[in-house]
Amino acid sequence: MRKMKLASAILMTTAIAPVAHADGHLQIVDEPLELTIHMHWPRAQGYNEEYPVELAAREMTGIHLLDATSGKNTTDHNEAINLLLATGDLPDIVGGHRIKDAVNQYGPEGAFVPLNDLIEEHAPHIKAFFDERPDIAQAISSWDGNMYYIPYLPDGKFGRAYFIRQDWLDTLGLEQPQDVNELYDVLVAFRDNDPNGNGLKDEIPIFQRQWEELIRYVTLWDGRSSGSDTYHDFMDVDGQLQHPYATEGYRDGMAHLAKWYAEGLIDPEIFTRGSSSRDYLLSENLGGMTHDWFASTSGYNASLEGTVEGFNFVPYLPPASISGVRMEEHRRIPFKPDGWAISHTNENVVETIKYFDFFFTEEGRLLSNFGVEGDTWNMVDGEPVFTDEVLNGGIAVNTQMYEVGAQIQRGYWQDYRYEWQWTAEAAREGIELYDANDLLIDQFLGVAFNEDEQRVYDRNWTQIQTYMLERQQAWILGTGDIEADWDDYVAQLDRMGYNDVIAVMQAAYTRQYGN
């Protein structure tokens, strides 16, 4: 097996040699330079030294990455990076999933190299990106004002959308609901009028794979469920940080959601059905609407064709809230806490930052997004187009990319053309519909704490959040009435140090983003 791998690696190298850049304008070093890397992310615990993308990058830059990943036997990325730091034996590059908090906490302690000056002097392409997006440069910086990692920068704006069974609407002679009152009527009709036609009252009007996603519906009553693409996050209201679960819009929205739950408009098993609920409820012809990802949810139209007669699950515009606002609260965040950083043990700091910069050049971007040219894609009329084998390979395109070492969580700038090519037609129409309307809101991009602030936050926040979620579920389930409990709830938040947490967040926010 090992020999096979080696043989195919050699074949790969020779196969890409002709298309590699013979002029060597991307060469960083004259003599091959080996750097070690920690790369821990959900799809793979480790960096495959034989990724075709790695082989091509070697060819172009002269830098070889050698796998030195810690904690390969755990899928918990947090544990992996803590293990790595605890051993004290850091590889040259530390990369992977959710490294932001770790590098911003331990960077100022000396574990990682600050990147600002290096970028200024040696990384013109990264510098050009940050000149364009100073907000991202601010958002990824640590409390000492330095950047310690180069993030993975996702492209594309939309993530989730509201989906509804258009065929059920048609059966019942209804239109897509345009506001929250119409939505209520549609859900009641789904519950009572047997749209699946089996004679049983078994329809589940609203279902969600993640119960947290249900809380998103408070936006229909002008509440908020999160300020970013992470659940239960703080939000930025004109420069003032607040937690959505301490606001009155949330209270009003939750009161209505509790009522909807009691009336049977929401999956009664919303808290325990879990990740297979979408699969199950759609294929059993039971689920009516959901709020979920464009691409994967649209996919059911193809996969259930013939199984569920007339199945047509379409994205539709967010219904207008009670004050008439159409809002899609979820959007893709412009940068991820994933990426890579340079550790303090690295003796080739300049070469490393130049290597990071390589992935922001045109060639490097294409390589990190689409794989090796001529192998997984070709340039057609100036556009990178995946080969037929990739698009119709029977395996999801992103999975194929992970296997060749593209789209993995190094610090790279995603190119949305990668995803658009394999997005189903129904989803593309939905994205265009959402794009034509002004639905998105600004996100809170997070703050970096200094040690004292971190302590206040750690001490109080986990407990407060636990309390918020306990109350949240209780209110939905009807053990407690949010309107009656609200004053006690707010008082309890105060007792638990909510205002202290907001104060340190606000201080960190002001330091990071100015006023």
Added chain:
Amino acid sequence: MADHTNRMTRIVDHLRANWQIYVLLAPTIIWFLVFLYRPMYGLQIAFKDYSVFRGIEGSPWIGFEHFHTLFGSDQFIRALKNTVIISMLTLVFGFPMPIILALMFNEVLNQTYKKTVQTVVYLPHFISTVIISGIVITAFSPSSGVVNTVLDWLGFDKIYFLTKPEWFRPIFIGSGIWQEAGFSSIVFLAAIAGVNPSLYESAVVDGASRWQMMWKITIPSIMPTIIIMLIIRIGNLLEVGFELIILLYQPATYQTADVVNTYIYRQGLQVGQYDLAAAAGLFNAVVAFVLVMTANTISKRYSRTSLW
């Protein structure tokens, strides 16, 4: 001096004569040193402001601050209370079950039937916790679960068990008994097998009934085993099987389900507060130590059976 040399010689002779036994013992001692004693060095982070990068030595001492934080937290107190309640209930309901099972197996005369039932009750022990949680979630599901289907037949309302705080403990303890009672009964079956048969023979001659034989012979004969098992259980009292709790609980049931270990997991490990987690773990261990000492002393005084 002569005395000293003498003792040395005796030790050397002893080692020479019994070296095989010491070699056999070595792996266990090494295991204890490496996995149980060496990590104790790390317990000091409970009294430090620990940073993974600075390491254990490099992190500053902060005294009892983490303990102050813990005892100032309603949620920790609640977790402690839940731990004690769940452990006590598990002990009260869970401990007698394997003994009862073993006694029942002992009375079964048909060997084929006995072996089949034993195998069936041992089986759940070998199922992983994740699968157990899946079975429990499915069994108690309001729409398709067997429990609610039966309730529905009998004309009761369906109950969404896993979101009801009052149902969490019965479900958790019940599934624990279901999983472990059969396998734990093996120890007691072995003890029963070791009872001297002549005792039963003479009892039969004296005209004792099976019921009397069980009360007067079987149970008193296996009492030392029962007490040793009980002391061991008390030592592990606060080690609630938190994997199953994590898989079964919801914010809605934290009120009765959150135990010290799940609290440590959420508060300490998930957010990387290892120092606070170590403090909570250390406290748990101290309480468990006191419990096992007490149980052992009481047992020594009243039944002359003890661990040491």
